Amino acid sequence: MNTFLDSLQLAWGLIVGGDAELWRIALLSLRVSGCAVLIGAVLGLWLGAWLAVARFPGHGLLVWLLNTLLALPAVVVGLLVYLLLSRAGPLGSLGLLFTPTAMVVAQTLLVVPLIAALSRRLVQAALDEGGDQLRSLGAGPLRSALLLLVHERLGVLTLLLTAFGRAVAEVGAVMIVGGNIAGITRVMTTAIALETSKGDLALALGLGLVLLAIVGAANGAILLAQWWAEQARAPAPATPLAARPVLAAAPARPVSQPLIALQQAGVSFGERIALQPLTLTLARGERLALIGANGSGKTTLLRLLHGLLPHSGRIERAELQPEGRAPRLAMLFQKPFLLRLSVYRNVWIALWLGGVPAAQRPQRCHEALAAVGLDGQAQRPARALSGGQQQRLALARAWATRPDLLLLDEPTASLDPSAKREVETLIEQVAAAGVTVVMSTHNLGQAKRLADRVAYFEAGRLVAERPAEHFFTDPTLPTEAAQFLRGELPWT
Numbered sequence: 244m245n246t247f248l249d250s251l252q253l254a255w256g257l258i259v260g261g262d263a264e265l266w267r268i269a270l271l272s273l274r275v276s277g278c279a280v281l282i283g284a285v286l287g288l289w290l291g292a293w294l295a296v297a298r299f300p301g302h303g304l305l306v307w308l309l310n311t312l313l314a315l316p317a318v319v320v321g322l323l324v325y326l327l328l329s330r331a332g333p334l335g336s337l338g339l340l341f342t343p344t345a346m347v348v349a350q351t352l353l354v355v356p357l358i359a360a361l362s363r364r365l366v367q368a369a370l371d372e373g374g375d376q377l378r379s380l381g382a383g384p385l386r387s388a389l390l391l392l393v394h395e396r397l398g399v400l401t402l403l404l405t406a407f408g409r410a411v412a413e414v415g416a417v418m419i420v421g422g423n424i425a426g427i428t429r430v431m432t433t434a435i436a437l438e439t440s441k442g443d444l445a446l447a448l449g450l451g452l453v454l455l456a457i458v459g460a461a462n463g464a465i466l467l468a469q470w471w472a473e474q475a476r477a478p479a480p481a482t483p484l485a486a487r488p489v490l491a492a493a494p495a496r497p498v499s500q501p502l503i504a505l506q507q508a509g510v511s512f513g514e515r516i517a518l519q520p521l522t523l524t525l526a527r528g529e530r531l532a533l534i535g536a537n538g539s540g541k542t543t544l545l546r547l548l549h550g551l552l553p554h555s556g557r558i559e560r561a562e563l564q565p566e567g568r569a570p571r572l573a574m575l576f577q578k579p580f581l582l583r584l585s586v587y588r589n590v591w592i593a594l595w596l597g598g599v600p601a602a603q604r605p606q607r608c609h610e611a612l613a614a615v616g617l618d619g620q621a622q623r624p625a626r627a628l629s630g631g632q633q634q635r636l637a638l639a640r641a642w643a644t645r646p647d648l649l650l651l652d653e654p655t656a657s658l659d660p661s662a663k664r665e666v667e668t669l670i671e672q673v674a675a676a677g678v679t680v681v682m683s684t685h686n687l688g689q690a691k692r693l694a695d696r697v698a699y700f701e702a703g704r705l706v707a708e709r710p711a712e713h714f715f716t717d718p719t720l721p722t723e724a725a726q727f728l729r730g731e732l733p734w735t
């Protein structure tokens with residue numbers, strides 16, 4: 244107990260007394276471990292992001308190896324680097340042994356597996372949530388992974404702090420490759436080991452407490468800076484719907500011109516058939532509503548149309564005339580995936596991924612945000628918006644890319660009636676601007692209001708498809724579809 248109290252007293256004395264030797268040792272510790280984590284971050288984050296998206300023979304083995312290396316003892320890393328840098332070793336001629344550079348090399352080797360393994364998990368989890376959305380915006384695998392590292396920057400910061408903690412607290416590697424030379428390679432942990440071996444336990448413990456205090460102060464400063472940055476973004480009032488500019492109408496387009504056609508295209512997940520092969524043509528300017536019970540294949544059809552799924556059969560996209568280009572597609576997912584960035588930046592990134600020139604992006608962002616009443620909220624974090632606002636932002640993001648075909652997966656599910664009305668109004672405006680719209684919905688009134696064609700699905704099979712004005716009253720509707728309507732529409 245006395246040793247502990249003595250060590251507390253010593254630590255306090257060392258900190259407030261500003262002992263020059265102590266500060267030199269502490270600063271070297273921070274410099275060595277800081278450099279190791281910086282280099283380790285560049286290598287480890289790339290490696291982690293790449294392993295999250297790449298698939299190749301031996302991928303699983305590499306992931307297993309990386310996870311196993313997490314348990315690599317610091318002493319073993321020190322020994323390996325020692326053998327490399329010693330006079331008889333392959334890199335002996337560099338003369339790096341017993342220098343701070345050798346200590347940086349050893350600690351970098353120690354933290355790379357940690358950073359890579361944790362960032363792989365982080366990106367993998369984020370990909371599960373938003374991978375399809377990013378692909379739908381045109382991001383390739385590596386761009387998706389890097390965007391998701393930015394999206395998960397808080398997690399990345401936490402893992403870098405963890406790596407820094409592992410580096411700054413290890414003694415085995417720096418002792419072996421640094422040699423604990425006073426004034427040259429002595430760091431906090433080697434000083435602690437030295438005092439322990441000399442039997443001065445109070446001083447050793449005191450130095451340990453000083454190390455903790457320094458790392459605690461560095462962590463605290465980073466967290467404070469983060470908190471301050473979050474506070475700086477104050478919410479702005481929403482623009483009332485009536486005051487918003489309406490989405491601009493595109494020149495009238497011939498409705499009969501085909502845009503996209505499925506030829507016996509179907510989707511299976513392993514043994515499970517999610518969508519039986521179907522043939523379907525969408526014309527420019529059409530609005531198709533997909534209805535059916537949960538699990539009937541509506542989302543699968545939307546993802547198939549977008550080209551996000553491996554499939555049987557063919558998908559044909561007509562070259563648009565007179566523009567002479569392939570149609571642009573955008574999709575709104577049931578649960579919109581927004582990057583943990585500002586409202587503005589979410590739209591900006593969609594334009595960047597869509598290849599829109601940098602000079603045009605700011606204006607297109609502001610136009611799209613103004614159209615959904617979110618221009619005043621441009622600098623707010625996108626994830627701080629309400630559910631309805633997030634859905635409007637997702638619509639603005641899709642709209643900003645000027646799609647020819649907009650795929651909407653239950654765009655108003657879980658919204659309150661007024662948010663639902665707002666989103667419906669926006670969809671009507673998008674459709675009126677000439678965009679082809681395919682929408683899945685459980686709201687039959689909505690299908691009736693917004694669509695000019697309705698398709699009913701059951702167990703992955705297209706059962707019936709009719710113009711909207713006939714669908715709900717057609718006496719020749721197949722029994723399954725008629726039963727579904729009777730169950731859902733008490734007024735039929």
Ligand code: ATP
Nearest residue numbers: 512515516517535536537538539540541542543544
């Ligand atoms: P909901 O109205 O609930 O959104 P849905 O009509 O959109 O349902 P889908 O999501 O298209 O239905 O699913 C159709 C079938 O495909 C379901 O049986 C579902 O379990 C299956 N399915 C969808 N995605 C996958 C997947 N990634 N892996 C395996 N099966 C899947």
